Amino acid sequence: MSPAAGGGAPAVDDLLAVAPPGETPDLSGAHPRLGTDRVRMLSARGVRRPTSRGDLLIVEGRPDHGFVVVLAGRVAVVAAFGTPEQQIVRVHGPGRFLGELGLLTGQVAFSTAVALEPGEVLEVPRDRLRECLLRDAEFCDEILRASLLRRSLAIGEGHGFRIVGSRFSADTRALREFAMRNRLPHRFVDLESDAGSESLLRTLGITPAETPVVIWHDVVLRNPDPAELAALVGQRPVRHRRSRPLDLVVVGAGPAGLAAAVYGASEGLSTQVVDAVGTGGQAATTSRIENYLGFPAGISGTELAERAEVQAVKFGATTHAPAEAVALDTSGGLHVVRLRGGDTLVTRALLVATGARCRRLPVPRLDEFEQTSVYYAATQVEAQLCVDDPVVVVGGGNSAGQAALFLADHARTVRLVVRERGLDEYMSRYLADRIERDPRIEVHLHTEVCDMVGERGLLEAVVVQDSRDGARSTLPARELMVFIGADPCTGWLGGTVALDSGAYVCTGRSAGDGGGDGRRSPGLLETSVPGVFAAGDVRSGSTKRVASAVGEGAMAVRLVHEHLAHAR
CATH class of the missing domain: 3.40.30.10 (Glutaredoxin)
Incomplete structure (x- = not known):
């Protein structure tokens, strides 16, 4: 809790002069009012503090000061506080809490909270809040839902x-x-x-x-x-854990890795997840997953990953990104994961969930345009780049289909280039039907990209060829979106575990005899090295679906328990 110092008195005075009366109505469900019972529960774990007009309760860019509940008075949530662009985005009254997702993940605050009038707040440290969340499932759901909604609002409103x-x-x-x-x-x-x-x-x-x-x-x-x-933004670097091995390290924060983190941490395993980029894996490049159980209206890959990460953190798992695994040492009784930059993680069990990397098109001039005009995802980033541009999407699977539908809401034209004879050969029927009915999407079947056209590294068109008669045509394209499959991210394993001919990780019977110990065969998801498991797209023979990856991640934890019990 601090007086109005961070942004200077003039900033506070200017803000208070234009503060709206009353509090902002909760139209989104992001700002629930906590009941008396919840406030009483939190009061036993926190501290009540009086507030004065102009006090800064949370400061943008700094770590949150814990879970803050307004007991009396009004508090403004301000974006870009202390700058010429500062503006009040919310006003909270008694019963509402302050902050958003950073409360749970440890990130810094993305807005500032300023007391508009004398009042009182309750401040609960983050670790004590976690105790409350684990004890009260309904309260946990309420806080998680509100925090996720607030993060979505902050992203949409351009805070930070x-x-x-x-x-x-x-x-x-x-x-x-x-x-x-x-x-x-x-x-x-x-x-x-x-x-x-x-x-x-x-x-x-x-x-x-x-x-x-x-x-x-x-x-x-x-x-x-x-x-x-x-x-x-407060995403802490990986910490050295040389003196005390972890129970489980998960390399890769896609659906399989996040599922393992949730189940591992919830079952008492000290669990750490690392990823080279961020949570979500290949799923995070998908604008909407519509056939995942429990989400009839669909959910974006990034939202699904965000929910899973918060769930894992709630149970005590730690996640770190960017943290790229570059080598694995299994020569001792423990497994050592070496990260780019020199950090190492020592663990009793390891889950390889690094997924697969999008395959590049084998066409001339790709290198020339790849940094400016070729993309391997269809998220809001790509959508903003494609506004009013002609776009070509390449691929015949669900990822390509979802990308075409998503980008049709933003691009001038969308052309889908598919080498198969029909859309439903590798694409879900519901998705193929929707594309065929959408007049904004032009479908080119049994067709492949064979050349790229443009100058100074800026794409202007792609040349495609019909595989039946060899006829070529030119399709205007400022952006080329490629979804033609993926190759496993296993280079960092350096020959430590058995791989198949496609460089996917072998598990179970295909992995051999468990490292040659002659005493037991590898478990269903265990590799050729005892205690090293694989799940999701990186595993040989896996089903490339989000649901199956989640199932494998959960199953891997059961096998980890068995391994740890056997190793004692």
């Missing part, structure tokens, strides 16, 4: 930091992908189209060679990598 760079820059794309994959509130300022971007850079003394930049209040990161951005 700014990424300033060219839409054609690979470094800019990496930062935007990291921000989107990790659901971080931010705004993108495109040097190619934003009229005020150049004057902004001049004011900050930044040259074009130093872009992209990340700007957040008085912090300016020049050409940062995702790890620097992660540190800015």
Whole structure:
């Protein structure tokens, strides 16, 4: 709790002068009012504090000060506090709590909370809040739902930091992908189209060679990598655990890895998850998953991953991204995962859930256009780039179909290039039917991309060829979206476990005799090295579906328990 110091008195005075009367109505379900029983439960674990007009209860860019409940008075939630763009986005009264998803994940706050009048608040430390969430399932659901909704609102309203760079820059794309994959509130300022971007850079003394930049209040990161951005928002680096091995390390935070984290942590295993980019894996590149059990209206891959991560953290698992595994050492009785940058994780059991990386098109000039015009995902980042542009989507599976439908809401034209003879050969029938009925999508069957057209690295069109008669045609395209399958991310394993001819991880009977110990065969998801398991798309013979990956991740934890019991 601090007085109005962070943004300066004038900022507070200006804000209070325009504060609306009353509190903001809760039209979204993101701002529930806690009942008397819940306040009493929290009071036993927290501290009541009086507040004065202008007190800063939560400060944007700093770690949250715990779970804060308004007991008396009104509190404003302010975006860009202390800057010329500051604005009140919410006003909360008695019974409402402050903060959003950072309360649960440990990230910094993405807005500032300012007391509008004298009152009182209840502050509960984060670890004590977790106790309450585990004891009261209904309260837990209420807080989780509200926190997720508030994060979605913050993203939609453009709170948080700014990424300033060219839409054609690979470094800019990496930062935007990291921000989107990790659901971080931010705004993108495109040097190619934003009229005020150049004057902004001049004011900050930044040259074009130093872009992209990340700007957040008085912090300016020049050409940062995702790890620097992660540190800015409070995503802690991996900690050394040499003296005390973990029970379970999960490499890969896709559906399989996150499921293992949830079940492992909830069953008492010390569990840590690392991922090279962020949570969600291949699923995070999907705009909407419509055939996943329990979500009849569908859910985006990033939302599903976000919910799973919060669930894992609730049970005590830790997640870290970016943290790329580069090597595995299984020579001792424990497993050592080496991360890029030199950190290591030592564990009694390991789950390989690194999934697969999108396959590149084998066409001329791909390298020339890949950094500016070729994409392997269809999220809001790609949708913003495709506005009013002609787009070509390549692929005949569900990912390509979902991308075509999603991008049709943004692009000028969408052409779907499919080498199969029919849409439903590899695509779900419901999805194929929807595409066939959509007049915005032009489908080219038994057709493949054979060349790319453009100048100075900017794509203008793709040349496609009909596999039946060899006829070629040119399709206008500013962006090319590629969904033609994937290759497993197993290079980091360095020959430590058995792989099949496609470099997928062998498990169960196909893995051999369990490392040659001659005493037992590998379990269903166990690799050729005892205590090392694999789940999801990286596993040989797996079903490439979100539901099956989640099931395998959960099953792997049961096998981990058996291994740990056997190893004692």
